[in-house]
Amino acid sequence: MRENIKTYNLCLLGFGNVNRTLLRLLASRDKELRERYGIGWQITGVASRRLGWIAEPGGLDVSELDGLFGAGNLARGKSGRLKDVRDWLQAAKADVLFEATPLNVESGQPAIEHLRAALEYGAHAITANKGPVVFAYEELSSLAGAKGKRFLFESTVMDGVPIFSLFRDSLPTVHLRGFRGILNSTTNVIISGMEEGLSFDQALQKAQELGVAETDATHDIDGWDAAVKVSALVTVLMGAHLRPGEVQREGIRNLSGEIVRSACSQGKRYKLVCRARRVDQRIEASVGPELLPVNDPLAQVAGTSSIVYFESDIFPGLVITEHNPGLEATAYGMLADFVRAVSR
Incomplete structure (x- = not known):
């Protein structure tokens, strides 16, 4: 068991199949993340256009999230509704944003603004959305560098197969x-x-x-x-x-x-x-x-x-x-990006 485990506050933007699968994958890999990589984690924020917002910097009960999702209203949690993404990230004290909202093929918005807000706040920005890569790759990469954070997107093409990291790292x-x-x-x-x-x-x-x-x-x-x-x-x-x-x-x-x-x-x-x-x-x-x-x-x-x-x-x-591949492959790409981001 590693003694120097750092716990990261994770926020999920979009609570559809991808981020819910990511949540299950994180739970199944929790022991390995801690013992091998020294990475602890807790979910401190979840946001969905349909289900509302919830933020708890002390950590959310994952089983409670399942119940709120089933009830169709995340805002029944302790934090209620928040005005915008920046307020939500701040309330959740986010270290990492996992962005998995629908693709806009014409502009990449509002996903670009979501990721920009995360980086400006000081959180790593990880997305499964192709739009920000196509329309704002240089901007978001430069912003991430200026903030000492990472903008990563392995799950955008071929699910979680490591294409981008292969060329970048190997x-x-x-x-x-x-x-x-x-x-x-x-x-x-x-x-x-x-x-x-x-x-x-x-x-x-x-x-x-x-x-x-x-x-x-x-x-x-x-x-x-x-x-x-x-x-x-x-x-x-x-x-x-x-x-x-x-x-x-x-x-x-x-x-x-x-x-x-x-x-x-x-x-x-x-x-x-x-x-x-x-x-x-x-x-x-x-x-x-x-x-x-x-x-x-x-x-x-x-x-x-x-x-x-x-x-x-x-x-x-x-x-x-x-x-x-299944949804696990897409979710794995985001998990792998998380490990890369916090292991620099």
Whole structure:
């Protein structure tokens, strides 16, 4: 048992599936965090647009949070409602903010303001939201540096697979030339369903029943989610300013079960492929359905699995893949960022 354990006040902004899974993961890893890393933790604040706000700098009872969530009102706790994020962070005496609010593909707000508020207050800012990475990466990174804190976002692309930390920590001076991959699980599940004999609408319904697709899956089907992920990778790993609207984008609405199965009968498969490549001084990026030979590594990725194939000046082919991840993978990315942030 380590004697020098430091306890951190953690605040959860957004109390949906990701942050609730993170809470369970923290609890299951509590002993290891303390004994191996000297990290203690307590939840001192939870905030949700739908459920209200609660803050208790002395620590909240996790079982009480479960009850408040079930009752549909966090504000039934001791602290009541707070006016804004800054007031809430101060009331909770936050050391770390875990931000997991919905994506805004047009501006990244209000998540950017949430993270900015946390850093200005003096807390580490960790997010699973791609918007702030795409629209405010340099600003938030600079602010974090000025405050001696971390702005981390491992869970934004490929769940919690360590893509950003791999390049940041393990591949110094490696220059990325480009990448291609499959980064949207919803469209991949739909295409897989059509290969198995379903129509487009039936495959979409199946994806929704599995909890992979939202009730409104427009952002996935039309390629917006994939375009935002391409923008995030280009922005961070290639050092270029690329907005989602600058990514050449086509979704999968024009694919039908007949088209997909016809391709399979010819030894080929359709996939929604993400691409980016540095050409002279500019970045060419696209998202769209491509007909791939069945022996292409991307064609082998089915269901909710993902893959990205990086090309760099040192490594001509570096492949990262994950097989059918769950919410635990996304939550783990945030937990890993927490350990990185407080272990500097």
